[in-house]
Amino acid sequence: MNGHRDRRLGSTGPPPPVWPGAPTPLGARFRVGPDGVAGTNFALWAGGAEAVELCLFDAAGTETRLPLVELTHEIWHGFVPGVRPGRRYGYRVHGRWDPWTGARWNPSKLLLDPYARAVDGDFTLPPQVYGHVRDWPQQHVADTVRDGRDSAPYVPKGVVVHDDDDWADDRRPKTPWADSVIYELHVRGFTKRHPGIPEELRGTYAGLAHPAALDHLTGLGVTAVELLPVHQFAHEDHLLRRGLRNYWGYNSVGYFAPHAAYSASGTAGQQVGEFKRMVRALHAAGIEVILDVVYNHTAEAGERGPTLSLRGIDNKGYYRLQPDARRYADYTGCGNTLHVVQPQVLRLITDSLRYWVTEMGVDGFRFDLAAALARSMHDVDMLSPFLAVIAQDPVLRRVKLIAEPWDVGRGGYQVGAFPPLWTEWNDRYRDAVRDFWRGALPDVRDLGYRLSGSSDLYAWGGRRPYASINFITAHDGFTLRDLVSYERKHNEANGEGNRDGTDDNRSWNCGVEGETDDPAVNALRRRQLRNLLTTLLVSTGVPMLVAGDEMGRTQGGNNNAYCQDGEVGWVDWSLLEEPGPRGLLELARRLLALRHRHPVLRRRAFFSGRAQGADGLRDLAWFTARGEEMTERDWYAPTATLGLYLSGRDIPGRDARGAPVVDDSFLIVLHAGSRPTRFVVPGPPWGEAYEVLVDTASEDQSRAPGRAHRGGVEVEVGARSVQVLRVAS
Secondary structure (H helix, E strand, O other): OOOOEOHHHOOOOOOOOOEOOOOOOOEEEEEEOOOOOEEEEEEEEOOOOOEEEEEEEOOOOOEEEEEEOEEEOOEEEEEEEOOOOOOEEEEEEEOOEEHHHOEEOOOOOOEOOOOOOOEEOOOOOOHHHOOEOOOOOOHHHHHHOEOOOOOHHHOOEEEOOOOOOOOOOOOOOOOOHHHOOEEEEOHHHHHOOOOOOOHHHOOOHHHHOOHHHHHHHHHHOOOEEEEOOOEEEOOOHHHHHOOOOOOOOOOEEEEEEEOHHHOOOOOOOHHHHHHHHHHHHHHHOOOEEEEEEOOOOOOOOOOOOOOOOHHHHHHHHHEOEOOOOOOEOOOOOOOOOEOOOOHHHHHHHHHHHHHHHHOOOOOEEEEOOHHHHOEOOOOEOOOOHHHHHHHHOOOHHHOEEEEOOOOOOOOOOOOOOOOOOEEEEEHHHHHHHHHHHOOOOOOOHHHHHHHEOOHHHHOOOOOOHHHEEEOOOOOOOOOHHHHOOOOOOOOHHHOOOOOOOOOOOOOOOOOOOOOOOOHHHHHHHHHHHHHHHHHHHHOEOEEEEEOOHHHOOOOOOOOOHHHOOOOOOOOOHHHHHOHHHHHHHHHHHHHHHHHHHOHHHOOOOOOOOOEOOOOOOEOEEEEOOOOOEOOHHHHHOOOOEEEEEEOOOOOOOEOOOOOEOOOOOEEEEEEOOOOOEEEEOOOOOOOOEEEEEEEOOOOOOOOOOOOEEEOOOEEEEOOOEEEEEEEOO
């Protein structure tokens, strides 16, 4: 350890002074002291370390190492006068090297500050960035042999950022959960091929803030974008060796830094301002910003992974280790799991979350593999420290919280188990709807729960129907178009022998695998797309669309496009030049406008299913094709036809002025059979007459069909189609 410039880089001169500074806040914070001296305070938690060096880099890459000698409650800290925003930095942390006990300190490795608010450079993962000797002859113990080569020339650096934004001019939409429609998108993939976005802005935060992108979102009618990971992430070594990159970003290394590669304005801190401007633009358009966050693991992977940050700061303090301490407990399938019950790890995560809310303006979070965060020592625990801290935090308890309610460990599947405040990705909704439309449901019991808000999962502890995030597709899996075009995954381009990705797709290719010129098959696929989309947008709960599904985007049957940073992964906007995709988009717009106008489609409380008046009208009723209310036997019998009646007369709750909420009533008829069928629309008290608003059997979805039926009459329902009917007043 030394206090002078690194002579190995050929530099000389006295180092800047290091004043004691303060242990809080953690990270690098530029400030002007009471004596008028401007500089940056650096603070790093490194519990078991023996010494810490702050490493500053100038524009030429010359490194200056400064020892931090102040230690307060395991936090090493110091104030360096003259260090201003834009300065690059990292740490070298000294301590024991004994992987057999979990100690992996190696000061030859430059480490990224976990609290860095901007990152400059990319991770390329040459051998020098590994704490151990990768090519050690005895590979079974290679991770235990320390590598003394310097990693600084090969790793990104943190950047000092000036926080000077108070958000006084920003107006958050604050859309109630029941009124929300989520649109999952990838910042790069959504904007990269958009013809209305200037080429220099495509693939960036600025591109997403461009009017052309905003026009599509507002015209569609979504209320929130859920951004695939935008925390700084690294590419895995096995992908780089195959000439690929991590596209989705579920490989975080910096929980405070917006991913620099998505910045059009620069990476020396400019990415922070660009991200904030994007959030402001979305807010001004009435759209909330939800981040998909990955706090369950980091890019350092297992014991043979690179040493980039936390591993070299305090391996045992940050990660869950197995009893032998050399290896990691892996509940994520990515090699490591953050030890969230440790106070410093819990602080890192909650500090990060609050930062993105208070200083970056976001409105909520979707937590990847959230069950891993809810584990106490081993088992998933809904009274875990993480969930308890979130529930009482005055900032975080007010934002939107979405759990991916599972991980890959034992007991990790927790759909329906998360506490109030939380919503959940409901994969049981996904599976039931997919199975119904491909003709694989043995009966419709489960489908009935899914269409009406999944009360069997969420009607406890004060939870509401909007606890269910309903989705048919997500980034992980087939696109909507591929769901009706492929029965098998086609992931050869990922370079893993088509072994990656799930085999449980619950898809139906309509008779031909992949793309075809057969007009009958293509017509059926378009109809199936309309059926799936309509089902999603009239179901009770919060719908989630995936970017491009509203125009029939395809990934060529790749159901795990995590490494496809190219045309496979990007939204193809040229689809809108074709009649079919335009029609699907028109249908999506009409359905979302219908949902927005009618609170009966956005219920804030579960249905009771009981008669609400002397006439016997129920708030929710189910009908067979005969026009009769379903009996217990009907729920257990195989059927391809189901009628769902939603009463607008009996909506619980009041509006903002205290008046009762009253709406139209709707009948939704779903028919998954391969032949047309007859359906008797129920007569009084359910309805004297009905107006057909949507019929997915029609190719023309630019407007309502314009048909009307008297109650009690038999009407035709096309093969594999949905009809949405409004009770005429």
